[in-house]
Amino acid sequence: MAYDYRANCWVNVTNNLERPRAYHGAAFLNGYVYSVGGFDRVEHFNSVRRFDLTTRTWNEVAPMHSRRCYVSVTVLNGFIYIYICGGFNGNECLQTAEYFNPETNQWTMISPMNSRRSGIGVIAYADHVFVGGFDGNNRLRTAEAYNPHSNTWNLVSSMLTPRSNFGIEVIDDRLFAVGGFNGFTTTFNVEYYDALTNEWYEIFSFPVMYGC
Template identity: 55%
Template sequence: MSPGDIIENVTYNELVRSSKECRPILHRARKAILDTQTNMFSQYTFCNPLTHPRLPTAYLLAVGGWTNGHTTNEIEAYDIRANCWFSVAENDEVPRAYLGTAIFNGSLYCIGGFDGAEYFNTVDKFDLGTNTWQEVAPMHTRRCYVSVTVLDEFIYALGGFDGEDRLKTAERYQPSTNQWTLIESMNEKRSDASCTTFHGRVYICGGFSGDECLRTAEYYNPQTDQWTMIASMSSRRSAIGVITYANHIFAIGGFSGTSRLHTVEVYNPCTGTWHNMPSMLMPRSNFGIAVIDNRLFVVGGYQGFTTTSEVECFDVETNEWSAICDMEISRSALSCCLVYKPGL
């Protein structure tokens, strides 16, 4: 309920107006709603019993990207309960597109990317409790079109483009020591790929080698510091979305070298095979991807002629895609991640 609804439907209600007990409750409720709208991720919001959310247990964040011919630093959040997007906070950070993001220990990390002129090796950390930004240790290499994921106590940054070459190098960041360490390089150069984790391994699929869009995929074993090739996808996919969902690895959309894709294929690590799944409602590349409330969401992206604000989700139980609320701004080259709310 919005403050406007409270004013119209509650404040002037005769029963409420005549009750001394109701007035302080109404005042606290209005203050709580206003505080929630102005500072969505404050500690007050999480701890106040009036604003402490029951469901969902997480928000989906859409960070950065390319919109209206320029990069953006806009961060939007999706509330699955209300099926709506809202702007989290304005910030003075350098706008980034083709970045990677990760949530670790209550902070959002924005990694690498491109501002239209410069390719970044820098990493910015946003504390979701205090709403403050801090620059942390930079990567060893500038990485635009970078693939980022979290496994155990590390944030991994794989491949990308440094402004001159497509990269096969990879590194990982340990927040507790604020240090990046190079790991074994991948078998192939990959920019515009996408990665995920499954059973203690990091999987990366597709991308662009500098010569062609890739259908290959491989995984990293941190115990042995080795990369191993797996079965190739049926389609070449650059600017792809890859995520673990329903005990499988989903490879979604992307660019084949000739067209944007709406097709989906899924890898079963137990059998080492790929199979097709229902296609998205629309083709898209360079989109955000996340799993929340046991549904797989794809966010924004590029359709081949324009960026989009459209969002859709896949439910493995119904085996269907459905459209949901659009973002407030149209963007591609964004990155998505989940914020799990403390205390839930």
């Protein structure tokens, strides 16, 4: 389903010919919604589907180099890149990363991350791509950032809470990590990263009830 906020209604965009998939990545870019990788209980996908909001149709674009689920994607610099970092291929957590350029319909491998990461949070911030997640053994506090100009990953200050499968967003030039799984239980902890200080700061946890 897709929500049209202008019309305040939900639109059915299901393709009944397409196999269902879960644990995929999703990103919006230049009028298209991309569904990347995923799992259907049998197969781990490297395929990528693109939904055209104008025609309300799905089309397949070039597949990734690696099969991945529990994957996150992001868009950087308002350009065509959708970065795929880490994930799970059915056997192991992945260290590899790649990006997609819709103009050339090609995937390109970039330098691998310093750690294997699945259930990963990925976002573009301060002209870098930031990631966290699960390495197959432990939920990680470590975070690293990719510099697309030098094609290198560098460790940044570690998070205060280890976590995977968490929410991640940039608000007012700060990168927020929200909730997730810490290896034992789901967590309410919220923290933010400031690129100017290279430090994480804890903020109030989720309220038990909505309101102030």
